[in-house]
Amino acid sequence: MKALTKTDFNFPGQKSVYHGKVRDVYNINGEKLVMVATDRISAFDVVLPKGIPFKGQMLNQIAAKFLDATTDICPNWKTATPDPMVTVGVMCEGFPIEMIVRGYLCGSAWRTYKSGVREICGVKLPEGMKENQKFPEPIITPTTKAEIGEHDADISKEEILAKGLATPEEYAILEKYTMALFNRGTEIAAERGLILVDTKYEFGKHNGTIYLMDEIHTPDSSRYFYSEGYQERFEKGEAQKQLSKEFVREWLMDNGFQGKEGQQVPEMTDEIVASISERYIELYEHITGEQFVKEDTSNIASRIEKNVTEYLNK
Structure with a gap:
């Protein structure tokens, strides 16, 4: 191979x-x-x-x-x-932001929430949530698109507009497309016994029209849980069975690597x-x-x- x-x-x-x-x-x-x-x-x-x-x-x-x-x-x-x-x-011509949409509290959002933060990218989060809990409604938590070697950074809608990264009209379209795509991805995943937990979309303009770019709904850009047993595992506070790149991150973290300075990638x-x-x-x-x-x-x-x-x- x-x-x-x-x-x-x-x-x-x-x-x-x-x-x-x-x-x-x-x-x-x-x-x-x-x-x-x-x-x-x-x-x-x-x-x-x-x-x-x-x-x-x-x-x-x-x-x-x-x-x-x-x-x-x-x-x-x-x-x-x-x-x-x-x-x-x-x-x-790509917008310099990634539109991240989350249906459930997990991954980096859970790590942030667990540390006591109750607002991500300008979105207020309810008190008393647990890991892997479904949000009342999906939330959009955009990030900036980082240069190579830099980390993507959370950004709010207000900051995006203030910095001129998108006009209010453009951002309204980005939000509309993001939610509609997430809903479609959720429906397709459900037919296959999966839950689309969170994902990201990138958009750009071609001849003045906003286009969806890049990849969508792949395990590199999305996180999926298995529907079967989700509720039971959630109620018991157990880890969800998931299909995403998270298992790679977990293997790295278990071996002392989180991308921080001085850390070595474990032997592959x-x-x-x-x-x-x-x-x-x-x-x-x-x-x-x-x-x-x-x-x-x-x-x-x-x-x-x-x-x-x-x-x-x-």
Whole structure:
């Protein structure tokens, strides 16, 4: 099992490339973007030293499915998937914020709440909540989009407007789309015996219109619980059975790593890497309701290069 952790393509019409934490984005003639979902994995804003086989393929295929399933809610950037690890789409000017929506109190929001804080991103939280409890209504807790190596920071709607990161009219559309997408994701998850706990969306503008960008409803951008046994575990104060990247974070924390200065990433053995890959496949099959078909990984880079070049030359 090979993993693709680095790309260095030179596609027809390529102007530039941006290497993100897990995705590499190629600018084609200032009009199209070729987004390669690599097998890199990040946690606590740190890219871990080993790639996870098939992770990029899974994320790309889940995102493509959800982008296609939400075109009636809002326009999105995707135009094609010429390779299992690649999405090609229209180039948008991104808003420098991520729209995070939470249906349940867990993860970083729970850690903040547990420390005594009762307001996140300008949203007041009720007293007496417990970990993994459902909010009366989903809440939107945006963050700034950090540069590489920096942490995303919480930001309120008021701060977004005050800093001019979006106009009031734009922000109203972002909120509307965020809630509608979350509701759709929740419905699809419920059909598959899952709870969409929280997720994030990124938006940008293309020809003056707001588009949904990037990936959606993947285990990298979302957290899922299993519906079965949720209530029972919640009432007993037990950890929820979840499908998300949280298990990677938990493994890191159990081994003394939270992305803080001076901390070392624990050794990623072949067993750990294989177990993470298996968890991703489990989520893929759960959320799509389809069996995951592993692509040939003998030479991933040349396969991608051939598929994308053929598509761009059409």
